[in-house]
Every structure is written in C-alpha cells, then in structure tokens.
Amino acid sequence: MPSRVEFREDRCKGCLLCTEVCPTGIIQQSSRFNQKGYKVVEITAEMMSECKGCAFCAMMCPDFVINVFKSESEKGGAA
C-alpha cells in the first residue's frame, strides 16, 4: 500500500481522538512518553501498510500532529 502516516511525536498529547476515526483502526497508544509527559500514539510498521491515506486522523487531531502521504501513482486518490 502506498500510504503512510507521520506523527510529530513531540506535539502529540495522547488524546487518542485520532484512534477512533481511523477506518482501519491502526492507530494505537504506544508505551512511550514524549518530553511533555504525554503517552503518544503510533502505527506499528506492520500496520502501516493498512493505511488508506484517508487523512481522517489528521482531520481529527486538534494538535496538527499528523501528516499523511500517498503515492502519486495511485491516481485520483489524493484530495
């Protein structure tokens, strides 16, 4: 799958709002705390392949943590 999500982990506040809107349910709370003391979310390497690049997670995140990427080859997918 050509989609991919990046978390700016230092910005994440661990609110988990993104986890509930992901249609594939691949975002999870990690066991890491960031510098601010928040338990950040993650997508494990295996699960990343299930990402549809829908960007719902980014739309939901109140802290502009998430960047979503798609492959160009997949036509018409990007909005």
Added chain:
Amino acid sequence: MPSRVEFREDRCKGCLLCTEVCPTGIIQQSSRFNQKGYKVVEITAEMMSECKGCAFCAMMCPDFVINVFKSESEKGGAA
C-alpha cells in the same frame, strides 16, 4: 344625564388625547392657558349633559387630569 367630568385644569397639558377617545366628542380645546402655559381642554356646560360617564377620557389621559362621576341611580353603569 347624570354623568359629569371634572378636569384638574392645572394639570392639563393640552395634549388633546382625551378629545379623540370621547365617544360623544364633547371635549374641546378651550382658549384658556393654565399656569404652566398649556392650552387646557374643557367641556362646555351645555355639552356636559351628553357625557356618558364611560371614563374613556380619563383612561386615555396620561396626566391623571380627569375625574368622572356618575349618578348612583343609574344602575349597573359604573365599572
């Protein structure tokens, strides 16, 4: 007719609102000015007999100028 109207002339401001609500049209502007310089209203002695004692004039007067009297004998007329 046993009805009668009294104007506290010193209070009258000559607004004429009473003149328009009198069903018999007997209240008129006089040619007298009171102490405050207002041209007061009046009911001439002849016209007074036409008064029905409805007290519309008093109800309309914003300055509590008017007192209306009726005769007791006329049953059921007073409100």
Added chain:
Amino acid sequence: MTQELRVTNYPQVLTDRPTHYCPGCHHGTAHRLVAEALTDLGLVENTILVGSIGCSVFIYNYLSLDAIESPHGRAPAVATGIKRARPDKIVFTYQGDGDLASIGMAEIMHCANRGENITTIFVNNTVYGMTGGQMAPTTLVGQKTTTSPSGRSQEDTGSAIRMTEIIASLGGVAYAERVAVNTIKNIKKAQKAVRKAFEYQVKGLGFSFVEVLATCPTNWHMTPLAANKRIETEMIPYFPLGTYKDVLAKEEK
C-alpha cells in the same frame, strides 16, 4: 335618591403630583397601569420599584413605593440583587428602550434567562427621550433622530430590535407580552397584561415582561395626537402586539 358615584378611582400609590412629562407622553399612562395593578393585587406595601435612567428617572415621585435608582441599563441586575436579598418582596423594573435594549442588553437577557422572579415594564418609544431624541436600537428604519439626521439607515445601523420576541425565546421567562396604550381597547389589554405580569411574579413562575409601545411627541417632533396615531400606523405593524410567551397558557402566539 341619586347619589353621585366616582367612576375614576386613581390608586393611592399614584402620588398627587404633576408629572414632568411632555404633553401626550405615554409614560404617565404606563405609570398608572403599574399603580392600578399593584393596587388591585394588594401588593403596594410589599413592592420595591427599580427605576432606570431615562425620562422616567423620577418615577419615584409618582409612585409611592420603596425605590432605587439604577445606573443606566442595569435595573435588571439591581432587581436581581434585591430579589435575592428579599425573596418575599415584589420587585419590578421600569425601563426605557435606550436603557433596556441598548446599554442594558446583557442585563435584561441574563435576568430573563435566569428566570429571576421579577417583572419588567419596558416602555419603548423608539428613541432616547431624556437625552434629546437620539437613535435607539428600537428606532424604526427611516426614522429621523438627532443621531440619524437622515433617518435610520438599515445598511449602517441595522433595523429596530424586537425585544419581546427575543425575551420570549429565553428559558426562564414565564410571561412576555407587547401592548400599546394608544387606544382604549389597547389600554384595556395593557391593564390586563401588567396585572398578569405581577400575578405571575406572585405565583413565583419566573420572569415576566411587558413591552409598552409609547409615544415621545417631543422627540418625534409631532403633536401628541399625531404621535398617538404613529403607534397604530408605524409601530404596531413592526412591533406586533400580543402574548409571546405565557407558561400558563395552552397556546402561545
């Protein structure tokens, strides 16, 4: 034997004192309505009047009640303080349209929304009377005032605010009605409305509000008779009379 009977019985709470109002000004009539309602309901000795700033600032000269003078627009807050301090008293505000609908907008909205168990008599004459006829929030579009010399411009200043409608939409309101005192028929309705407003307070139903459409011949630059007609021809069409909220009524308008 015929004995003369006095038809007009001015309530005692109405003092025997000439008013300072201009000829044909409806403030006097509105005062009388309040006096009659309080007298009829036997509330005079138990009532606190909350005055406001406007031509009616001297209302305490005409109604023989314990009274307080509020800062401009703040009568509903002052009344709230009084009612909270003395919940057993009847408390009402008497306010003009500049006072209530302009500077006092927040206070009246929140007093009503909290459902303070008080009564407001709102005398809307579409103008700042006391200060010399400036535009009010209730001034009709096109109406000339000293601060809208070419007539109120809708584009620049919006249109007249209809307070009763807004107040009626708030949760804490028990009763909201708009009346006029330009005709005998309307005066009779107004009497009932003012009485009802106080009755609802006695019953503890919440906030009650009566808007009285009133003349200001002086600042309308009209004779009292012409001003009185304007109520019918210009004001009522824009500010329709009637009951806008009545928690005890089956149907609301």
Added chain:
Amino acid sequence: MTQELRVTNYPQVLTDRPTHYCPGCHHGTAHRLVAEALTDLGLVENTILVGSIGCSVFIYNYLSLDAIESPHGRAPAVATGIKRARPDKIVFTYQGDGDLASIGMAEIMHCANRGENITTIFVNNTVYGMTGGQMAPTTLVGQKTTTSPSGRSQEDTGSAIRMTEIIASLGGVAYAERVAVNTIKNIKKAQKAVRKAFEYQVKGLGFSFVEVLATCPTNWHMTPLAANKRIETEMIPYFPLGTYKDVLAKEEK
C-alpha cells in the same frame, strides 16, 4: 514511477508551534478551520484577527495574522471599530462562550443587529475554560462546574442559552450556523460553514456567525474521548446543528 504526495497540507498561516491547549481540546481544531478557510479564500494577508479572553487568548501564537487582544467580551465592539476604520479588511472575532454569551452579550447582539460586516467564530464548550471550569450561560442543566457544584440548577440559574438561534433572529445577520468538530462528517460541515462565513463577509452581506460545539475535557473532568462523545450525546441534542440563517439560501431551517 511513484512519487509520494502529501495529503495533509497545513496552511502556512497556522504557525509551526505547539499549542498550549489540553489534550483533546477542540480549540486547536477550530483554529485549523479558520486557517484553512482564510487560506482557501486567499484572505490571509488581508485579515485582522480579534482575539478574546479565554483559553484561546494566545490564538495569535497559532495564526500568523495581524491581531488584537480585546477586553473580555468586547471583541465584537473592537471588531466593529476595526471594520469601520478599515472597511477593506476581513475582520473576525474568535470567542468562547463565557466571553460571548455572558459578559459580551450586549456587544455580540448589537454587532449582529447592526449587521457589521464581520465574522464571529464562537467556540462553545459549555464552561469557562481558562479560569478553571466555572458555570457559563451555555452550561447544560445538571452539569457540574466549580460554581455549580451540585449541577446547574434550572430553578436558580435558568437553562443554557442557545446563541445561534438568538443571533439568527436579528436583522443584520447574513449567516448563522451551528457546527461541531467531533466527527469527520461534522468537521467537513464545519469547514464549509467557516468558509461560507468568510465568503459572506467578502461579499459584504453582513454579519456571519458560526458556533462550534467544542470539548473542554479538563473542566468536564473527562478523558478526551469521553468528552468528544459528550458532544454527540448531550450537546447536539440541546444545541441542534444546522443553518439558522442564510440570506442567500432559499429556505431557512
């Protein structure tokens, strides 16, 4: 050859700076909606932001716009001054519910009624966030806050004020809509609404108003997820979403 395409394009006007908001607070989302709308419409360089006092007082740290900090509740008056001074600029206020619906009630009502050609983004989280969770006019009956420790009492404090409905009833208003940002569907609608509000200002149609139902997990004493759910289960039923006024629409709700 496959080239990677970035789906998320955060508008440049949104600064690269972590926000001070609590986890799951919707203020950040509301900021983004504004940033997107201004960017999409090409207004960024022409816009003046009128901030208010509340958790969003630092909004100027996150939106790279010429900005002013208003006294609590007075943003609509400040914005009026700005728009009158610079009619060619896009001017908007960003206000919380304590700010807009309580202390600023008179200012928002009159700004709307005058039809000032500005936009207001109203973030309703049913509580005073910044000061630590006191009761707001929009607090739901029964909701516990630091000043309604047993839950808001309808009898004593009335019920939650629905601002969009009231604003929509005023003459000068071009557009009034209530949105939420609790689901993707609602966020998409909210994006459209915010954009429309600014478009109407560009078109000079008058006052435009968007109420955003928002969480305050901290002062609701809920997890962000639970707070987000409360929008659906408690807030929307009382504060229905939708368009309450749209001068360009055929039908109004």
Added chain:
Amino acid sequence: MSMYQDAIIAGFGGQGVMLIGNLLAYAGMDAGLNVTYIPVYGPEMRGGTANCTVVVSDDVIGSPIIRSPVSLIIMNGPSLDKFQPMLQDNGILILNSSLIDPAQTEKNRVQVFAVPVNEIADSLGNTRMANMVALGAYVQATGVLPVKRVQDSLVSVISAHYSHMIPKNAEALQAGADYVVQHGRYA
C-alpha cells in the same frame, strides 16, 4: 472695565429665547467684541421653560454664567418669578407685557420696559417674531449695540431656508426698539 453687558433671556420653550440669545451674541461678535452664550440644556428644558445667558464685553469674559445679571429679557410669568430677584438693582428688565402684568415687577428697584411683544409682532403679521421685538427693545434700552448691527447679524442665525424672513425679522427688531423709544420706562 469699560463696555460690559449681560442678559438672561427666559421664556417658554418655543418662544425663541435661544434664538435671540444667539443673535445678540453674534451681533456682539460681529461688532468685534468678546461674547459668550450659554443655554440651559438637558432634561430641564423638557416641557417647561427655557433660558440662556449672554455676555458681551470688550474685555476678556471670565464666566459665561451670571448669578446677578445686569439685564433680563422675560417672556413669560414663571421666568419673571425665577429671575427678577436675581436682577441687579437698577438693572434693565424687558418684560413681555402681552403675557405678564407689569404690575408684578419691582419697578422701583429695577428699570422695567414693558413691551407688548406679541401684539407688536402680530401687527407685523407674525406672532412668532415676538422674540425679535423683545430683543429690539433690549438693544435699545441697554444701548449695548446699534439695532442695525443686530439686524445685520440676522443672517447668521436664520437658516438659508428661511432667509426670506430676514427683512421681517429686522423689522420686528426695529419695532421693539421703536417701542422703547416711544414709551420709555414703565413706571
């Protein structure tokens, strides 16, 4: 101190007392003198009486407010009651004798000029110019300015729309002055 005159001008609202106060002040200004004018204002004006105070002097004027005026123009009864006691001894009192009985004046303490201003104005065809008649009388009685000077300043207080009325007003001013010349003090 050389030239100094003041006047309180009082009457019902609608009698035009503010207008002649302004006119007097303009005439003083146009004559190169220092002048002040101050009206009552605010709710006091409501319904009741109106008044204003004018000071004309060739020296700097300290106060526009005069507690003991040297002259009065009194257009109605209540104003006589209110202001006559303040008038300085031997001060000049122009009295609208159309509405007020001159017998009410303290004619032995002050100089009274009783002028039937309404009738004079009526005779000129317009009762509303009674105020101008009174001012004409005042100007003549005090000698503060030539009548002509006041007439020339009419243009400053009468709006362009009513400029056709200027000659009539000038006539009224003259008629007031003439009346004083002819009838002198009330005694």
Added chain:
Amino acid sequence: MSMYQDAIIAGFGGQGVMLIGNLLAYAGMDAGLNVTYIPVYGPEMRGGTANCTVVVSDDVIGSPIIRSPVSLIIMNGPSLDKFQPMLQDNGILILNSSLIDPAQTEKNRVQVFAVPVNEIADSLGNTRMANMVALGAYVQATGVLPVKRVQDSLVSVISAHYSHMIPKNAEALQAGADYVVQHGRYA
C-alpha cells in the same frame, strides 16, 4: 533565626505535588509552627507542570514566595531544569529517580537524594502514592519534622471518603524516609 525550612515541590499535574505540599504545611501547623503554602494557579497549570512552595518556621514568615529555596522535591524532568538552578548551594534535592536520571543533577553543588519513588510506591501496591514516598524522603533528609508528625496530619488532607487509604499513605511516607536512611545521598 532558629528553625526554618522551605521547599518548592514540582512535577506534572496529576503527580500529587499540591497534595504533599499541603500535607507538609499541615504537619508544620499541627506541630505548632508557622507555615505558608502557595501554589501556582490559573492557566499556567493547564496541561503542563504544577508546583507549590511551602515554608515552615518557628518565626514569623515574611514571604510565601521563595526565589532561592533551601530544598526541592522534583518529580519530573522539566521541573528539574526549571528549579535546580534556583536551589541554594548545599540545598537538599529530593529527586524522583524513577523518571529522572540523577546524573543530570548538580550533585557537587547540592545534596541530592535520588529516590525511585514510583518503584517504591508500586512495591507498596499503588503508584499514585509516589508523592508520599517523595515527601517521606524529604522529611527524613531535611529533618524538618518527625515522619510521625507528617503521618498524623494525613487526616487533614485526605478526604473522609478516602480515609481508608491513610494507613497506606503513612506506609509510603515511611518507605520514603527509610530509603533515605538506607541509601543516603546520591554521589
């Protein structure tokens, strides 16, 4: 001046720093001493760190605000960065070594007591009592009050609803004190 102690107690919101600040102050008060306590307040608390300052003295206390404290209880990393520079030379620093590497301390300038408060609390069955462990360590290290005195004051800060937790909290206080006795300064 005789007996005097102060402390800035700092950590994440939720680590219970305000609670142990209050407890320390109550214990001082219950011991008949003068005490002051002042928290940070307002929006500063939002999301980030929390801290409070406690002063205990047998003399009148001038300021509840301390710019150069004689001791610190530091529960998280950012607080160490912020407050360690303010600590007086030779001051006492109680460090939550469960979250912070003691190597980050200025151990040559100040007296560091590195206490793995989370682990100790965990071992007692409740991580949330890490704050009590830290306070126990502080009391022991400074000798400001007997541990018993602090334990006896728990009743003042723990609400009736949670009074069954008092013994456990007392245990945690003791465990913190014991750790200091056993391990001494970090060097």
Added chain:
Amino acid sequence: MSQPDRIFIKGNEAIARGALAAGAKCFFGYPITPQNDIPEFMSQAIVDAGGQFVQAESEVAAANMLLGAAACGIRSLTSSSSPGISLKQEALSYMAGSEVPGVIVNVSRGGPGLGDIGPSQADYFQSVKGGGHGDYKLLVLAPGTVQEAYDLTIKAFDLAFKYRNPVMILADAIIGQMKEPVVPWTPEHRDPNEGRTWGLVGAKDRAPRLVKSLFLEDGALAGQNLKLQAKYKRMQSEVDQELFLTDDAELIVVAFGSIGRIVKSTVRKLRAQGKKVGLVRPITLFPFPADVLLGLAKQGKRFITIEHNMGQMVEDVRLAIRTVADSDFYAQLPGTLPTPDDFEEPILKALEG
C-alpha cells in the same frame, strides 16, 4: 468569641469565610483569576448558610446586584480582580453616592490591560482616589496575612453598615493564593435591626424610602457632597496600621498588604545587622494613617515607601509628611515576584541617605 482550632486555608477562602462569619447573605461574582476560589467556595457555602450565590453575567452586573441587595440592608459582597474591578467603577460611584453599604473584594493582579495573573498593588489609586466619577471615597482595607484577610472582611461589613458606605478589601494574588493557619471566629454582637431604618423592604405604614444619587434641585447635590465629606471625615477615626520597630528607627519603611509583610522580614533581618529601620504598614488605606506618619516624621525619621507598583501610595505618604519630610520610593515591578531579599539594597541605600 468562639475559638476553634486553626484551619489552614487560602486568603481567598479566608475572605469568603470571613464574609460568612460577618453574616453575609448574598454573593455576586464573576470568574477571574486569581480570586476564583472565592466564588467557587461561596457557590456552596453561602447557600448552605441560607444565603444566595449568583454568578452574574459580568462584573458590571455583579456590582449592580450588590447595589440592589445592599440597598435592602442585607450584608452582601462581590469579588473580582483588577480588570473586573475597573468595570465596577460606575456602580461603585453610585453606591457611594446613594450611600449603600456593600463590600467589594479586589484580589488584584498585574496591569495595565490584561497584564498578567501575578500579584500587584497597582490598583491603589483606583481604590483610594476613586476610579469612578465624582467626589467619593471607599473605605479601603489591605490585609497582610491570611488571618487578617479573615478579620478585615468581618470588619469591612461592620464599617460598611456603620457608615453606609462601600468598603473595599484590597488584597493581591499573594494574599489570595497563599495558605496560612487561620483562627476563625464569629462576631458575637450584631445589631439585629441593622439596615432596618433605611433598607428597602416595601413602604408599609411609612413614607417610601428612596435610594438614589440624582440630586437635581438647586443646591441638592452640593448638600449631598457636603454630607458625604462630613462622613469621610468621621471615618478618619477608623485609621489602622501596624507599627513595627518604629520607636528607635532612623528610617521608616512604609508598605502595605503583601509587600508590608514581606518587608517586615527584611526589616527583621536588617535589625539583626544593627540597622535602625522600622516599618509602618497601613492597614486602612482610606482613611490613610497620615497623622501617624507625620508624627514619626516630626521625630526626624526618614522614609522610604515600597510598593508592588510604579509609585502610588508614595504620594499619600509624601502628602502626609510634606511639611517636615519626604519619602524615597522603591518599585517592586509588576510582573515580578517579591521576596524579602529584594528590599535590602533599597532600604540600606535610603538608610545611608
């Protein structure tokens, strides 16, 4: 006087509890840092005490609610902080002008404008000179400890009703936010008829009562002003201050409220070094302890005034002693936190002259 155990509470709570002990029955508030503990505490406590808590729509409304409640002769208060107090100025002028005895609490913060939420004493002028319009005075009380916050709140109500005048408690974020042990007490003798002779209650069997500040008739407003000034003169008897080591002092430090208490530590420290310094801490800011200061000045002492602002009370100090002495001034800057050490240098400098 019942004498229960010491309780450990914030100054804000001490004010709220003091008000309850004084018999306050109505509280009107609006949220603002750093005084939020007061409305939050009251929202439960005054209701439990049979009174009323109203969170007003604004500080303007809260002040006017106070005007209404106090006009009924009911002990009532409002509290806020600097920007909110600015909004109350019109109502304060009305209260003073119509002689209504409310209590207003200002837990002041840094300004001007939104400023910050830290402590500051920069509302001295506003409180003491009158931020509202017209010639009027508030009684102004400035607590220096949490106990005093409690005690002065009780006193505030007594003074308010004694003089039918608004009374302000001028605290700051330090006094409001710090906790100290407090011995709570309840005043024993309160006039049960307090307010009965003038309060609004409905005009039964007597002439109506009127609470107003409009005086249009000739000379009426002059009369009201003379009456008020005479009252303000009578209030001079309420002057109160703490004197600390002033007897043999060469230099008097004048400081009020939180700064007063902090300076006291500095003075103690300097005394330990043999420096002859003393402290006058005005407790009533109006009436101001001018005579006390003048008396000290006449003994040849020198003065420095220290405030947490850019120089306000120093004007009253200088006025008080102007015929014989003058005062230096040291500003603890708004937006900074004061400690005793800060004042050593300026005091020593003033001592050296």
Added chain:
Amino acid sequence: MSQPDRIFIKGNEAIARGALAAGAKCFFGYPITPQNDIPEFMSQAIVDAGGQFVQAESEVAAANMLLGAAACGIRSLTSSSSPGISLKQEALSYMAGSEVPGVIVNVSRGGPGLGDIGPSQADYFQSVKGGGHGDYKLLVLAPGTVQEAYDLTIKAFDLAFKYRNPVMILADAIIGQMKEPVVPWTPEHRDPNEGRTWGLVGAKDRAPRLVKSLFLEDGALAGQNLKLQAKYKRMQSEVDQELFLTDDAELIVVAFGSIGRIVKSTVRKLRAQGKKVGLVRPITLFPFPADVLLGLAKQGKRFITIEHNMGQMVEDVRLAIRTVADSDFYAQLPGTLPTPDDFEEPILKALEG
C-alpha cells in the same frame, strides 16, 4: 494655516470640529448630557468628511470600538460624560497597556453616581491618577475656552499618535455648553504615514503585528511597565500651562479648565484693587506643571488651589511644591454654578494668610 472667519459655537461643537480638523475618521459615541452635541454633530459631519459615526450600544462598547479603530492607526475618538467615562475604565487601561492612541472626551458633570447634569471637575483623580487598573497614564488636556477646546482637540490627536497613548480631553459642562467665537484652523503638515509602522492592516509581506497587553512570560510585564514609565517621563516635555500675572504675585491661585478662566476674572478684579495675586492654569493635567509651581514656590509665593470639586488637583499642587511650600484649597461645590465673585473671599483670605 488657513485663517477663516470666527465662528460662534459651543465647546462641544468645537471639540467635534477640532477632531475633524485633526483628521479624525471614526467617532464612537453614546448619548449622555451634557455632551450630546458632539455625537449629534458628528453623526452628520464625520460622515460628510468620509469617516464613520457609530452610536455604540454603550460606553463600554464605544471605548472598545475606539480601541479597535485606533489600533489600525486611524485617528478616532469617543466622547462621554462622567458616569459614561467610569464605564470606559477597563478599555482605557487596555489602550494604555497595549499602546493605542485614541482620544477620549469627558465633558464632565456632577457626581458621584447619577449626580446632576451641571458642571463639575470631580473626575480629576479618575483622569489623572487612573480610574482603571494598573500603572498607566493618560495624557490629560483641560481646555479653558471654546477656542482652546478646538485647539487642544487637535493637539490631543498629535500627542496620541506621537506617544501611542490614549489622550483625554477633560472639559466640563460649562466648556461644553457655552458658545464663544472660535477661529477654526486646520493643521497643515500631517505625517501621511502616521500609524503605518504599527497599525493593524493585514500581515502582507511582513511578520504579523500584535496589539496586546497580556505579558505572561517571566519579566515581560515588568518590561512593559518600564517601557510605559519611560514614555510617561518623556511626556513631561509636553507640559503646558497659562501663567497670568504671576511675576510679582504674592499669592498664586491654581485652577484648571472652566474654573481657571473664571478665576482669571477674579484675579483681574483683585489686581484692580491692588492685590498681588496671580493665576497658574494647568492646561496639561498630566503631565502636571509641577516644575513651574515649584519654581514659583521657591520665589516665596503662597498658593491656593480652587477646584469645582471637593479637593483633587490640590494634591498634585501640594506634591509639586512640598519641599518649600503648601497650598490652601477652596471647593466650589458640585451642584453649584461658579462665578468670579465666589472666589474673591477665599482668595483674599489666603492672601492675608
């Protein structure tokens, strides 16, 4: 400078025309006696001049509209009278704190409370000491004639923009309501780029501009206060006063505004009687002509301050001369109308010492 004929206008109209001559483009008002002529005139005239007239919903709103318009670098003003000015205090503190150059007109009236609609100078403290919260200063100008009302309004705008500070015109009902001949004039050289370097206009090709008064970071509020105080010090150079027959005077009368002009007549009259009295009429109330007074005091002159209030400016007079002299005080009572005769006796008494 164009020099047309004299026009005969009220002080209120002079202020309005002065504002237009100064290039004011926005007026925000609310009705209140005795300043209604200003909004009424402006409702037509400023619109004709291509500007904006807004009748605000309240004085609070009007002041905040001014804050907004002035923050754009546009010359703007608001006007009101005493109770209305009390309501503007929060916004004034914000304007000062965020350095916004608006002009505020107070045609003051009798207080406290609703008071009356007659003249009074009882808002001196509020204007000069700061009725709002925090340490800030308004520039305060007090006209004594209608011409000066015109001139000082023009000056007010220049000062406001020079210092980015709110400026208050403190007039009273006498100045506002009286008519006098005025020579209108229009300043010729105005910086066309005024306000361009800091005014809000949209952040195009540059970093955003921020008009704010919140300074939360450590030391930031202290910095802002130091900056403001430095500015207030610079403003001292703007001090202005009228000196009348002071050179050989034994007694100096200090009086401002309408009272200053009325006292001038008294002084002239007493001079005619050979009494050695002179007048200092402060035209700027802040900055206050302290140095001028001190200079006169050093010449051994005595002082009496006369105000239409119960004693406010007299504090600044006493402070100014405190090291060498003191000042008597005479109160023209609020609610009374002053005339030159009223002041003869108190001045003579002070002269006799």
